[in-house]
């Protein structure tokens with residue numbers, strides 16, 4: 001079978017990426033799925049070729065087989081995998097990406113605070129947080145909500161996790177071009193960001209960052225993650241390339257990390273036929289969410 005010539009490579013003035021053989025493609029598919037959970041379908045074959053090719057050129061390896069062997073070998077292979085995984089995952093994200101889901105979190109937090117007794121801490125988790133826009137959005141919203149309700153006695157923390165270390169370090173830096181911030185109001189830009197001298201970018205304030213802990217967690221290895229008692233788990237656009245059985249196992253694992261009454265927010269349509277005995281579906285417009293039974 002013949003692969004297509006890669007247009008991206010031409011645009012960047014590089015030599016076309018070598019065509020990956022069927023056998024090698026299957027090997028890489030299996031490796032990526034085993035380690036990340038993501039399936040690489042035939043439609044993403046050229047995406048894989050391009051991204052492997054770019055990395056191979058960077059480190060001077062000319063064939064897929066040698067690169068595969070390198071990845072499998074010792075600590076150097078592990079270090080290389082940490083770089084590669086960042087190139088193979090899709091990091092697309094934005095601030096307040098799905099407004100209705102954030103509105104639901106706000107309503108849930110209001111309800112928790114209205115209870116008697118209301119909580120003294122709120123724990124939120126952004127699973128697959130990418131470059132940080134999602135956890136910072138959760139943090140800004142919760143901070144503003146507590147201030148508005150004069151509930152500064154309540155401490156809140158956001159755990160932000162992702163498989164990719166380079167992505168997490170971009171998230172931790174919290175520096176964004178203004179063009180990526182169209183969903184953040186001017187008032188919140190002034191309140192939660194500060195200018196980066198000499199650059200057309202804004203940086204999240206240290207005060208907001210103090211509420212967020214960035215950690216590397218592979219959702220395929222959730223059993224190793226000592227996380228629980230979550231009031232809100234936000235997991236959107238992460239499980240889209242996962243097989244049904246994996247998605248089901250991961251969702252059950254996330255459900256077990258919710259506190260009684262806690263909220264699991266997924267992307268709309270991401271788990272249409274999924275149900276869990278400990279959870280009830282939340283009826284809120286344009287969202288897909290579940291609440292753990294009390």
Ligand SMILES: C[S@@+](CC[C@H](N)C(=O)[O-])C[C@H]1O[C@@H](n2cnc3c(N)ncnc32)[C@H](O)[C@@H]1O
Nearest residue numbers: 036089090092093128130162163218219236237
């Ligand atoms: C498309 S982004 C979604 C970001 C954000 N949740 C949103 O909806 O805007 C998907 C993120 O999931 C992460 N990811 C993919 N596989 C993962 C895994 N096995 N464990 C943890 N994170 C993973 C990727 O690194 C990427 O940052």
